[in-house]
Amino acid sequence: MKQLPLPIRLDQRATFAAFVAGENGMLVEALKEMLNPASKPEPQVYLWSGGPNGKSHLLQSLCQAASEAGTRAIYLPLGEMAESDFGILENLERYAIVCLDDVHRVCGLPEWAEALFHLINRLRQSGSRLAMSANGPPDALDSALPDLASRLSWGPVYRIQPLRDGDLVDFVVRRSRRQGVVIPRDVVEYLIRFTRRDVTEMIEWVDLLDREALARQRRVTRPFIRELVASSGGRRRQATRQGH
Structure with missing residues (x-):
């Protein structure tokens, strides 16, 4: 059995309170609801933006809020891990909340795409919640696995609107x-x-x-x-x- 990945050090300034939602209120609420299983939150949320409009901030905010509430959560910046072993995606169903940043950076890599596909299936079966970010909607990503787009779309898909x-x-x-x-x-x-x-x-x-x-x-x-x-x-x- 592979060892669980070491948690990434989060930016302590990344909190929901520090995020100015603007027109993204529904997205923020969907992420916050993941912290309370009793509210029957969406098991999966996908957020995207073509520019740097707070994707990483929101995912790290979710992880930090989960940790403060005593919920086991992990944040993985996949863009920084594309050169690593895709096996890092194994056993993540042990976490209650999994946040995967920049999934577009690994979707085009066959082994990563397949590992991500199976991870989404396992998280759904285990009852874990999954939040993902990318630079485009699921059907626009250059994926090495055709069926991956449907898995990425299993939950609501939000486009992050830039702030006025x-x-x-x-x-x-x-x-x-x-x-x-x-x-x-x-x-x-x-x-x-x-x-x-x-x-x-x-x-x-x-x-x-x-x-x-x-x-x-x-x-x-x-x-x-x-x-x-x-x-x-x-x-x-x-x-x-x-x-x-």
């Missing part, structure tokens, strides 16, 4: 407060004019502002933002807003 500007501002303000850096709302609104409007880039900017404000003993203001944008070269992007 107002929701993105809320996210940055909330994130920065948790990290102990004060970024006024009007300064955040100014910042997003120079960045891609996605969660991953905004997290990088909050981390950068946190480091630079501390190193330079500066408050985060519009002039400070301008200095960092000017010195960050390729990170700067002109504000190109759809429909404006």
Whole structure:
């Protein structure tokens, strides 16, 4: 019998409370319901997005919430494991909740695709809950096993909707407060004019502002933002807003 995979260290900042749902409220609720078997949750949830809109954050949030509740859960970033032994997918039915990130990274590999197919079957039989993420819907993935798409679609499929500007501002303000850096709302609104409007880039900017404000003993203001944008070269992007 193969040994169970070692749990991946989770980002402690990845929590449901830290996620600004925007138009993704139904998805967040579906994941939270997995924490309470008595509520008869969906046994499987699949979420996808073509960009970095919080897939990993949500799966890690589910795992951390499960652990805090005393529920055995595991998070596996398959994109980082594609070069590893596909046998890592064995015995996962011992967990109550299994979170598989970036399944599209292994679907095109024959041995991985078959292992994933059988894992989904075993989890359904054992009563474990499964949450998966990918960069596209199940029927759009390049799979080495034709029947895999039907298994990936056994539960509800959610597309993660990108945050609107107002929701993105809320996210940055909330994130920065948790990290102990004060970024006024009007300064955040100014910042997003120079960045891609996605969660991953905004997290990088909050981390950068946190480091630079501390190193330079500066408050985060519009002039400070301008200095960092000017010195960050390729990170700067002109504000190109759809429909404006």
